[in-house]
Amino acid sequence: VTFRYGFRFLVASAFVLVAPTLLAQVQTALMPLPAKLEMTSPPQLLRLGPTFSAAITGPGAVDPRVRPAVLRALHRLSRQTGVFVAEKVSDGAEQVTLLVTVEKSDHAAPQQLGDNERYSLVVTSSQARLVAEAPLGVLRGLETFLQLVQVGTGGIGLPAVSIQDGPRFPWRGLSLDVSRHFIPLEDVKRTINGMAAVKLNVFHWHLSDDQGFRIESMKFPKLQELGSDGLYYTQAQVRDVIEYAYMHGIRVVPEFDMPGHATSWFVGYPELASAPGPYSVIRQFGVFTAAMDPTKESTYQFLDVLIGEMAGLFPDAYFHVGGDEVDPKQWMANAEIQAFMKKHSIANEEALQAYFNQRLQKIVAGHGKHMEGWDEVLQPGIPTDVVIQSWRGQKSLAEAAQKGYEGLLSNGYYLDLMFPASAHYVVDPLKGETAALTPEQQKRILGGEGAMWQELATPENLDVKLWPRLAVIAERLWSPEAVIDVASMYQRSEVISRWLEFQGLGHRTIPRRMRERLASSLMAEGSAAALDTFAEVLEPVKEYTRADSVGGYTQSTPLNRLVDSIPPESDDARRFRELVDHYLANRQANRADLDAINEQLLRWANNIPKVMPVLTSNALLKETVPVANNLQQIINSGLEALDDLKSGKAATPDWVHSQIAMLEAAAKQKAEVLIQIEPGVRKLVEAAGQAKK
């Protein structure tokens, strides 16, 4: 890619730049942005070399998380810079390059909601001092330290800064569905690495759903034996993940979705359901009718044993019971259930779920946990001890907070919808209806969770669907409310996206490998590069249109087509649209943009003859030939508009109308992808119609 608009000033070797730009440079490399950052003046550099050393001091140094976290950071520093960094820390030595101080001893395990995460990081030309009140702050501050380090022309080092930092919300998570497509242990751990790198602190593990029960139960082994196709975590593996997450400063909250979304349970235990079986694991996606029978005492006896077992396994104080999207059909069709409702004056199926949740809450509380659930669990009679995770939005959260419930936001943070980072970035748990809450009520808004539902994601393309967009959500939940500049966010997310990849995530590398696989039928050099260039302008279709349009997706459908190999958001297409906007904002002053636009369009146009043999070489790619044809039309339209804009004569209304009609048709999804430079081209065409500069 030779397209550079909006990119040049991102040169990351901050310390060779002059003072005025230095602050912007430093911020470039940080995500989430810290609460407070100051530069020393004049700018100084802490150089890193073979004499690098580290020490830990303070009463909190004995916490089991601190030393391993520092050692991991040294290992990553070494890998990132090539500087030989001895992976050892001394105790209490002051004359070291990195001095970590933990002021309070805090042996509390498990990690609790609200545990102190604050830190300060002061870098001078001779030392970096990371001071945290409690152990978690060390983990957060080390990520900031690593993000600051640059390998530049002048050497390797980090700029002198003074940072005071702490999170805005105490609950910052990722909800990961491992039911619809199983995610193996190493991919879970890799995801936890990424979460820690952007200061998230809750891994919400959606362990069961209609399509799979993914955790071993000793008490009810048919849950995993019959409900998972053998793809589940053993309890030893779960303990491994919990320990791993703890060491990374992350809580693990398990979710067992009930009474709906539970078909996989019924394969082994059909007696739990509200209609006779047999049941089999669901292979399709959607909302299904099977639901637990809330009227049988045996249901609660079962749940008491299972929740008891799982409450013993998961140390976190919160226990998620799902509760979403219950289809009442089975309840309505079951005469015994209807009789029960009549007998107990339960007015309707919603009230029946309320009854279920009241019973469930007692069981969960009986095992020492706070119950958490989706919006639907918030029904009359539920104690305010329950935490609401909202897929419905701020209104739902605000109503809950007014009634005394704590809650967190996931609406607006659904990563499976394929929305751009900016769409998530503008969503704030305390904007909208929650903004009107009293300060006391606002405190009940604990934060939020990105949510990744796995209908169309596999271990192979999980990373590209999570990153870097999850880092952007992490910033929303960590950084001050005033941090809202979208342009700054995109600049930094491009840097952080690379940095995250170098930490071991695969969101940039793996999709490229998928495209190389697609292009390999034509055993010609350059095939994969041509496909990469073609893919630059594309994004997957948005929301849930993809599964709907094809309809045939199941758990076994291979996700290996072009649409599966491209990021949810195209940086190149976004930059193209930004360039068009920049030109249109001041056509006279920014005439030079026309050349850049022209160059970029020609680059994509010149690639079409190169990519066409690739697209026709492979049965998987053939569906994208019409996309290439549409792209050609869109580019042609843009080039013609550029001619008019350069010459200054207005295009005819007829031409504009015909072009707009063509663009509308060409912008429609084909092969489940969208050509995302079309909105920019459309603006050019419209502008050409009103030409004369």
Added chain:
Amino acid sequence: VTFRYGFRFLVASAFVLVAPTLLAQVQTALMPLPAKLEMTSPPQLLRLGPTFSAAITGPGAVDPRVRPAVLRALHRLSRQTGVFVAEKVSDGAEQVTLLVTVEKSDHAAPQQLGDNERYSLVVTSSQARLVAEAPLGVLRGLETFLQLVQVGTGGIGLPAVSIQDGPRFPWRGLSLDVSRHFIPLEDVKRTINGMAAVKLNVFHWHLSDDQGFRIESMKFPKLQELGSDGLYYTQAQVRDVIEYAYMHGIRVVPEFDMPGHATSWFVGYPELASAPGPYSVIRQFGVFTAAMDPTKESTYQFLDVLIGEMAGLFPDAYFHVGGDEVDPKQWMANAEIQAFMKKHSIANEEALQAYFNQRLQKIVAGHGKHMEGWDEVLQPGIPTDVVIQSWRGQKSLAEAAQKGYEGLLSNGYYLDLMFPASAHYVVDPLKGETAALTPEQQKRILGGEGAMWQELATPENLDVKLWPRLAVIAERLWSPEAVIDVASMYQRSEVISRWLEFQGLGHRTIPRRMRERLASSLMAEGSAAALDTFAEVLEPVKEYTRADSVGGYTQSTPLNRLVDSIPPESDDARRFRELVDHYLANRQANRADLDAINEQLLRWANNIPKVMPVLTSNALLKETVPVANNLQQIINSGLEALDDLKSGKAATPDWVHSQIAMLEAAAKQKAEVLIQIEPGVRKLVEAAGQAKK
């Protein structure tokens, strides 16, 4: 890369080609080549579509390895082609796309040396029939089946063929050192996947050395606790790997290297050594002096317990005790050992090691295993039950075979030497001194093992050092002796290299990511691509010159420089040299090659100004600036030679001499890399001196 010489005829969509080239096309996609392959005439295609089905028949279908292997193959087929392939097999149904027949029931676990691996694969336009006498043949045949499948213009399918196949040697392995750099479990499993894909059948696990003891002992826990920095496999993990390997048709042979190469043991158990401790884990590389004390009974008591524990863990019939490179210094300096030798008439230190090995062999045999060791264990008095792994070569093997010992070859297969694939390909266990053995003696040559020593390899760059060269060694050990065409090997290895990557290996992707990390200091688009193009002409220095030249390598040295990110062999440089050879073979007829040579040199030359800012942007890359300067000189020299060759007038002897002197200097390693187009350019310069066509 736009360079296409020798590449066009590799178009992989075999079935759209005409008959005469079809056989070559099919072979293109296979490695190792099968013993016998015939095409149907006229060529036909078995199409794969959504109706694809598979079944297993025969008495051997009950073997625990067969059904999972077929299911894995279906999963990979699905991923490879995008065809929805139901991952299920029926029993005995004949009307299926892939019918697998296992003629004999063979429940024998563990897998034994010599277990039947033969299979036949007959593909017609309506069905693929894979028939194996025993379960292992199914696993081997499935890999051939998958290699044959192509996604092409005509659709997805495989050509009709008839293959009869079986291995030339029964022992085809990889020896992997996990001591010098620990290799985590998932990387071991990934390596096993790759081994299975090219029909290797022995994973030789070099578990201990001076730099680390990498496996948990319950009997002597200080071995791993003090000898591994915490980087070791638990016994549960080892059992997991053994089971995983078994399911992939691979034996696991553990190696515990002794009496030398054992410093890591002595950290926890200094009493085993021949000189008083304390000892610490060795961080440097080389041969060290610490050795077990072969004169103490307590040494043998210890080994009896440890080997007993490990013999129970590893089910394979062979147990490797190392035995290589014992430095006699400690023995010579220890008065008690010297006294013991005198008392027992042990003439010298070599005889003392022979004594040790005799005792050791009894212990190993006492636990029901055959002892295996490196050349040095072959000493007077050792029973012929012992198997020799030869790092010394065919002469050593031939001598052993004459004495009745079985052996396998590793000399010539050391992958850490960074030799080209062709260097390994020409090495044959039955050529050289072994060729003169009687047929009966030749049967004692069991095969060979690629050997990967881990001084300079990490989990990150392991794959690029193994693949695709290990596939080439696998072909040498599997395919008929007559399969020796180097050009064919390279053509096929380029295809197989991609295929292996799509099976999940990272030898192509990960180095590119490493270079992207190196190039990321300059936050400019195109940086990584420029570095990739620069790297095309480079290879790491050969043999052990790298560690020697710097001297400072230790276990903790980051391996993240350019030299660590490039493959041992450059395909582009090799093709350039082949192109020069092609021209020089018939300068008159092949004049058109001069244009191709010119184009290629200009491409690399034009990249130098692009890559230079990248090289100077990063402290890790700066060392390669002289490489770029040398490359520029080499290319200039080549371009001048081309001018002379085109014009037909001979260059002056002075010019030739000065150019050769310059080339010699420029070809010297800088930054531990070599510019591998230099030999081709030198030939052009020499030819220019004798010009006149």
